[in-house]
Amino acid sequence: MTNTVSHSGTALNSANPFISKSVHSISGSSKFAGKLNKGDLISFGSYPQNNGDVKEPLEWKVLEVNGNEVFLVSRYGIDCRQYYHEQWAKITWEDSDLRKWLNDDFLKVAFSEEEQERILLSEVVNDNNPEEDTKGGNDTRDRLFILSVSEAEKYFESERERSCRPTALARYHGAWANIGRTCWWWLRSPGGHQDYVVNVGPEGELYLNGYHANSDFYAVRPAMRLNLGEITGTQDNDKAPEDPGTAGSTVSQEEQPAVPELKKGDRVKFGRYPYYDGKTMKPVEWLVLEADGDEAIFLSCYGLDFRQYYLNGKDVSWESCDLRRWLNEDFLKTAFSEAEQEWIVPSDVRDDPASDNSAPSGNSTRDQVFCLSASEAAQYLGSAMERQCLPTDLSKQKGASFGAFGHTWWWLRSPGENPAHVANIDPDGRFSLMSANVTSDFCAVRPALRIRLSQNTSAPESKLAGVITEDQAVSVKAAPEFNSKLEYYTFGSYPQNGDAREPLEWLVLKTEGDRALLLSRYGIDLRCYREDRGNALWSLWKNSDVREWLNGDFLKAAFSEEEQQRIMLTKLVNDRNECGIPKPNNVLTGKLADCFSDRSRAQEPAGIKNTQDRIFCLSIADTERYFKTPPERQCRITEHARKQVRNYNFGNGSEGWWLRCSPGKFGMNTLFVSCFGVAGNCSGNKMLAVRPALWVQL
Known part of the structure; x- marks a missing residue:
């Protein structure tokens, strides 16, 4: 049998900001000749995922690259298992049922003999609980394990990054998920009591007190270190794709790889904004609402910041509101370099009414950055679930309110039922015409903009400070469908x-x-x-x-x-x-x-x-x-x-x-x-x- 290793996609390049991020597939014992970075996705091994016996490729997220070794965690909660079978038992990772299952049954089912040889035996450090000092037990040597508290904090920069969806198989076996379909999943660290184990909640929050080890509703995200073999070429292991240092030298027009074909629903990264702590600039993720030839309409994936629509409380339209000025001045200059601003196409923005009962709309405007109107939100985001939006840490710190499952209210530009109110989307993804007046202080902002996909001829030698890449979700298949009780x-x-x-x-x-x-x-x-x-x-x-x-x-x-x-x-x-x-x-x-x-x-x-x-x-x-x-x-x-x-x-x-x-x-x-x-x-x-x-x- 011939074992193959495939590497598709193009290298990251800063001169054309729409070059696809690499997608990697690893199998058998062949050497991997590609280049990996933190955040990349790898296909390795196979396991049932959709309620049947048919095995499907397992997807793994790269947490760290160290020479020929790569540290991985499963992209999804691949199954639902108890940490330990007995209630009230004092338990550590060393003696847990979950450790035995991962390194025996799961290892044999998910990986061929050749693939098993590539999985390294890891020194697994089992620290005490960081708050209660509950004993973590002896350190172990495992091929497969689950993350600890310190690893979950180190390798995921935010709660949102830690959130995880379960596969259909995990749901079928009992994994709980919230309305957003993200699940609870185990960590290996002890909880506040010796019979408790720390876990991660649906929004990526750490529950350090944990829950009973015999609980039967937590998903499992295996982790491992993989041997890639000899890697050809040079590799910079310390820089993730979103690191400012990854912007390389300018590539001539003749050397430019082809612009990938974007489609509705894809996610890309463009520009940088301090949405985590108000200081550290991080790549902004955008949802592609429409891609037509050489142009595309982007909407930020999250409620990036928190702003009032208008400050003095008077009746106002989109044309004269403070939010419009902020988006096209302060936000534009903060989030995008001069070269990146060249990619943004000024748009003719109509101030459409939200409904027949809405207040009169204002004049049309010409903006580089804007908020969606009610009709655009209905057109591009067809369901309430599609309209739901999570706020960033920055917007929450500034005062953006959010619902029971973490979703926030976000502004539309359309007038509400009277000139003192503005339409918005509530945490459930529904249109609201009366809940927010122009000075309301609970709505987040989701900027929208129109982008020219080809190189701007007025600045062919421009060097973009930020790299625009397709998000991982674009490069791989979508999450499996769920046989959820939430029908x-x-x-x-x-x-x-x-x-x-x-x-x-x-x-x-x-x-x-x-x-x-x-x-x-x-x-x-x-x-x-x-x-x-x-x-x-x-x-x-x-x-x-x-x-x-x-x-x-x-x-x-x-x-x-x-x-x-x-x-x-x-x-x-x-x-x-x-x-x-x-x-x-x-x-x-x-x-x-x-x-x-x-x-x-x-x-x-x-x-x-x-x-x-x-x-x-x-x-x-x-x-x-x-x-x-x-x-x-x-x-x-x-x-x-x-x-x-x-x-x-x-x-x-x-x-x-x-x-x-x-x-x-x-x-x-x-x-x-x-x-x-x-x-x-x-x-x-x-x-x-x-x-x-x-x-x-x-």
Whole structure:
């Protein structure tokens, strides 16, 4: 059998900023003759990834290059495994089940004998927990391992870089992922207790206290050191592609490699901006919205910075706003060298209204950098998920607000429903016309610009200070499709972003044959559980205003007669509150019941009758069953619901929502899920979100 090594792509070059980054494939025992840099992706070995027995190439991210050796970590969470099988056991990496599995079963399945020979035996240092000094145990010698806390901090410059998606196989085996489809994954370092292990959260955050070693919902990202063999030519191991020092000498026009063909959805790097700490210049990543011949439209992948639309609070249009001036003056000069500015094509920018109900638009402008209009956001970013945007560390430090899953609000240039408001995109990717006035201080900025792809003839000898490269995601296949439990079903319609009815989206909690249990994706309205309690001692589901509204006005407003016939009459078990009173400090627990103590348990009436309803709220038992963690329980509300309350939680983007379990701490209180995803109780006459649930005939 002949083992092959392939190397496709062109070398990095600073004279033409759109030259593709190298893509590498390594197999067998052949020597690798290419050049690798930190951040490159390598294909090596194979493993099932899409719920079957068919093995597919494994992709690895280069963390470090040292001569003929390269340090790699898997691009995705390739499987879901327990760190150790026994609960409460004092465990270290040396004796973990995960270490045994990686260096035995996984090694044999994922790599041929020739490939195994290329995997180096590494000295694995097992440090103590950096905060609690929990013992890390003896150092080990392994071919395959997972990263430690210090390695995760050293090789990933930000939380965003540490975030990771699971494969479909990992999801099938139980790996948890958030709505953004990034997952929790194991590190090998001990947690705050000897039976806990440190892990990385979906947004790349480090949980140094860790969680139980026998937990069965964490993904695995193997790491290893690989022998490349003899590398031909010179290699500068200390410089990553984005390092300022990688800009080489000018290449003549005759030597220019061909400009790669960009397409919508590709990611490129262009310019530099201090979006991490306000000081260190780093490459800016852009999403290609449109590529037409010699030009392309770019939108920053992240909310780069935080700015107000206008400072003095008066009615204003895009033409005269402070944000436009800042983008085309301070930002332009900071982010791009003079040579890079030559690549930016001035655009005719129309101040389109966001809707028929929007305030009058202003004059068109001619700008090098701009914000998208509402129509452009709808045209280029067709779904709410595509419009979701993470803020940079800089924008968060300056005040950009973000939702429960880390996404931020970001400005559009279109006017809102009146001249004092500006359209924006909320953390859920939805259009908002009223939430932000011109002086609002919670929206991030996503600059957009038009780029000429060919060399500018007016400056053929220009040397660009920053290298524009295709992002890793462009050069390799997309992440595998997921067989996720987070499936959405469209059924019925209700006002959500105004007075017009829009299709309701439902989360599928459970299916049984030809029927399914659905829960609304958003808090569709704000209601009091029981507004006028009168002399009633107990706030019960059977006599609540929410129950009456759901099965009366809401049922008729949201569903046609044919749709109502598909909604099944459900016999509800209205559980007693067995939890007692809240523990206010225990807000990060995974279990709703843990938010309560056993003392001073409310004395419920002897007979809480079960009910039969078409539409209902979940019970505390239902919520425990279908949502295992607080982030999964967090819920955003619609624009229609938001207009009904002034104290909407802009801090994390979610709102509390009612449960039907009753009563809470006192008989007249009612239980709910808080904006943090944990249980609380409050007076039933408070306005909270309603998330209808129902069984529907499919």
